[in-house]
Amino acid sequence: xxxxxxxxxxxxxxxxxxxxxxxxxxxxxxxxxxxxxxxxxxxxxxxxxxxxxxxxxxxxxxxxxxxxxxxxxxxxxxxxxxxxxxxxxxxxxxxxxxxxxxxxxxxxxxxxxxxxxxxxxxxxxxxxxxxxxxxxxxxxxxxxxxxxxxxxxxxxxxxxxxxxxxxxxxx
Numbered sequence: 001x002x003x004x005x006x007x008x009x010x011x012x013x014x015x016x017x018x019x020x021x022x023x024x025x026x027x028x029x030x031x032x033x034x035x036x037x038x039x040x041x042x043x044x045x046x047x048x049x050x051x052x053x054x055x056x057x058x059x060x061x062x063x064x065x066x067x068x069x070x071x072x073x074x075x076x077x078x079x080x081x082x083x084x085x086x087x088x089x090x091x092x093x094x095x096x097x098x099x100x101x102x103x104x105x106x107x108x109x110x111x112x113x114x115x116x117x118x119x120x121x122x123x124x125x126x127x128x129x130x131x132x133x134x135x136x137x138x139x140x141x142x143x144x145x146x147x148x149x150x151x152x153x154x155x156x157x158x159x160x161x162x163x164x165x166x167x168x169x170x171x
Contacts (some may be wrong), residue, residue, distance in 0.1 A: 003061060005107070007034040009097055010087035016040075016080040023078040029064045030071055030091040038084025039148050043156075044075050052157040053122075055081075057148040062086075065115065081153060131160045135168045 013036070016022050022040065023029045033040075039057040042064070043050045053076075056062030067074035068091060098108045121141070125134045135158060138145065145154065146169075155165040 007087055009089045009093040011090055012088050014086050014088055016084045018080055018082050021079050023064050025075050025077055026073045028073050029067045032061055032063045032089040032094055033086040035060045036085040039081040040078055040084055041081055041153055042076050042078050052153055055149055126159055131164050132168055134158045
């Protein structure tokens with residue numbers, strides 16, 4: 001899939017400072033974001049703690065997919081982990097793009113399929129694997145994650161304590 005084709009649909013570039021929110025719970029966000037530099041996390045907040053479900057860093061697309069698809073408010077937050085620059089791609093531009101050709105439509109379907117597979121793998125990891133297995137699977141799947149994202153966020157994502165993650169990285 002050619003992310004560069006999607007990146008070129010942007011209308012503006014936005015800089016998000018460290019810890020600043022790109023999107024907050026209860027808001028509608030129908031944009032797709034291409035991450036030029038920096039890193040972001042998508043998470044939900046229950047009454048007790050944050051649960052990180054996804055990260056985005058250089059050359060990734062990031063989106064509040066539920067809000068993008070339904071045009072309704074989402075429970076997700078998108079927050080900059082460090083100073084981040086994103087290109088903002090409005091849904092209308094993207095819909096026009098995928099309507100232009102079967103190839104573009106196929107690219108969108110492939111993107112959605114990849115997202116679904118990633119979410120299924122993640123869910124399977126959390127439900128069935130030991131912390132060591134979760135760590136090894138994510139390391140194999142996304143080695144760049146460990147260069148881009150601080151350990152405390154990775155530990156949350158993997159549903160383990162930062163101490164457990166630290167032990168696993170040393171072993």
